[in-house]
Amino acid sequence: MVGAGSWGTTFAKVLADGGAEVTLWARRPEVAHEIREAHRNSDYLPGVNLPPLVTATSDLGAALADAEQVFVSIPSQSLRENLEAMRPLLPSAVPVVSLMKGVEKSTGLRMSEVLEIGLGLDADRVAVASGPNLALEIAKEQPTAAVVSSSSLETAEAVAMVARNRYFRSFVNTDVIGTEFGGVLKNLVAVAIGIVDGVGYGENTKASIITRGLVEMTDFAVAYGAHPETLSGLAGLGDLIATCGSPLSRNNTAGRLLGQGYGYADVVAQMHQTAEGLASLAPVLALAAEKNVDMPICRQVEQVLAGTLDPKDIAPHLTTDDSEPVGERTTDARQTQGRSRLRRTIERALDQLRHGGRSAGGDR
Numbered sequence: 001m002v003g004a005g006s007w008g009t010t011f012a013k014v015l016a017d018g019g020a021e022v023t024l025w026a027r028r029p030e031v032a033h034e035i036r037e038a039h040r041n042s043d044y045l046p047g048v049n050l051p052p053l054v055t056a057t058s059d060l061g062a063a064l065a066d067a068e069q070v071f072v073s074i075p076s077q078s079l080r081e082n083l084e085a086m087r088p089l090l091p092s093a094v095p096v097v098s099l100m101k102g103v104e105k106s107t108g109l110r111m112s113e114v115l116e117i118g119l120g121l122d123a124d125r126v127a128v129a130s131g132p133n134l135a136l137e138i139a140k141e142q143p144t145a146a147v148v149s150s151s152s153l154e155t156a157e158a159v160a161m162v163a164r165n166r167y168f169r170s171f172v173n174t175d176v177i178g179t180e181f182g183g184v185l186k187n188l189v190a191v192a193i194g195i196v197d198g199v200g201y202g203e204n205t206k207a208s209i210i211t212r213g214l215v216e217m218t219d220f221a222v223a224y225g226a227h228p229e230t231l232s233g234l235a236g237l238g239d240l241i242a243t244c245g246s247p248l249s250r251n252n253t254a255g256r257l258l259g260q261g262y263g264y265a266d267v268v269a270q271m272h273q274t275a276e277g278l279a280s281l282a283p284v285l286a287l288a289a290e291k292n293v294d295m296p297i298c299r300q301v302e303q304v305l306a307g308t309l310d311p312k313d314i315a316p317h318l319t320t321d322d323s324e325p326v327g328e329r330t331t332d333a334r335q336t337q338g339r340s341r342l343r344r345t346i347e348r349a350l351d352q353l354r355h356g357g358r359s360a361g362g363d364r
């Protein structure tokens with residue numbers, strides 16, 4: 001496991017509780033020492049005991065030596081700088097799994113793409129795992145589920161087999177784009193919900209934004225080739241509900257601070273853990289513009305971050321243009337939607353034929 005923050009450490013526990021021997025790589029020797037000697041990571045998971053099958057090192061080579069599967073859980077914006085060191089140390093032919101939920105700011109690439117390029121891997125060796133997975137709840141062994149996705153079903157199943165225990169169930173699919181973008185995009189909606197919480201608005205506002213947020217997530221991901229059912233699954237709707245509903249979410253927390261009137265710099269200074277949504281917002285909006293996908297909620301979050309929108313003006317009566325409510329599309333828009341829905345239905349049918357009657361999307 002590359003990364004010993006809250007998620008890397010928790011996922012190491014998930015794997016170990018399923019019977020795997022796990023070596024965590026921590027960049028700080030003192031973190032590795034505490035995990036090795038005291039079976040704790042008090043910086044990130046206070047009060048949680050780690051199983052004996054989890055050990056740790058700050059030597060990347062020692063962590064990767066003889067690994068049968070490699071999981072990566074560091075902040076998305078720091079992935080690229082770590083790959084050069086990882087590349088010569090990576091055992092050949094093992095799956096590499098991204099647990100990260102961001103896109104690279106400078107390129108707009110998903111984390112699986114950065115792994116493929118930076119480590120020189122075939123897509124079939126790369127998998128992503130995503131779902132409603134708030135680390136602290138899982139570290140306390142509260143039951144949940146996730147999706148492991150790879151363009152190779154065999155790779156996804158091999159990883160899911162290991163990432164499974166009495167409180168953690170892994171489903172599989174081959175819709176990497178949908179699974180990965182689900183995790184990225186729910187963070188942006190969670191920031192919006194945090195802003196709403198911070199302002200003091202109630203459940204109607206939040207439900208409207210969550211529901212419309214899911215539409216934005218689906219429109220965006222489908223425009224990039226995702227299957228819409230993946231966005232209704234654990235990696236989309238599931239994670240959206242968990243992240244928007246929990247004060248444990250760092251994205252939600254960052255939003256709440258913005259809603260309470262703190263500026264972007266203050267929020268970043270107050271966050272001691274990774275809030276991926278803040279860095280993913282700009283590249284996601286750039287990608288959305290490339291495909292003509294309207295993302296009014298994300299745009300409003302961007303304006304709040306930039307200080308050009310008063311947080312209390314964030315609202316579900318969002319418009320696609322100055323006059324048009326988001327959900328009530330014009331006839332033209334409906335016709336375009338109808339056409340793209342037909343195209344998606346045909347693509348799905350073809351995809352099902354390719355996958356022996358099963359769609360690549362959805363959680364299985």
Ligand SMILES: NC(=O)C1=CN([C@@H]2O[C@H](COP(=O)(O)OP(=O)(O)OC[C@H]3O[C@@H](n4cnc5c(N)ncnc54)[C@H](OP(=O)(O)O)[C@@H]3O)[C@@H](O)[C@H]2O)C=CC1
Pocket residue numbers: 003004005006007008026027028031044073074075076078082099100101102133134135136272273274276
């Ligand atoms: N926490 C959660 O509930 C979940 C998180 N995720 C995703 O997992 C990923 C990691 O997040 P999470 O573990 O929560 O983050 P944390 O902030 O808890 O931990 C970040 C980890 O990455 C290390 N790190 C920071 N900067 C670098 C760097 N430049 N190079 C190498 N290592 C670095 C930190 O080391 P140090 O301690 O030395 O700073 C720490 O071990 C994110 O993409 C997040 O979206 C996904 C599902 C659930």
Ligand SMILES: O=C(CO)COP(=O)(O)O
Pocket residue numbers: 101131132133134135187190239242243248249250251252274275276
């Ligand atoms: O991805 C997560 C839950 O699935 C964690 O969300 P935060 O990064 O907002 O804490």
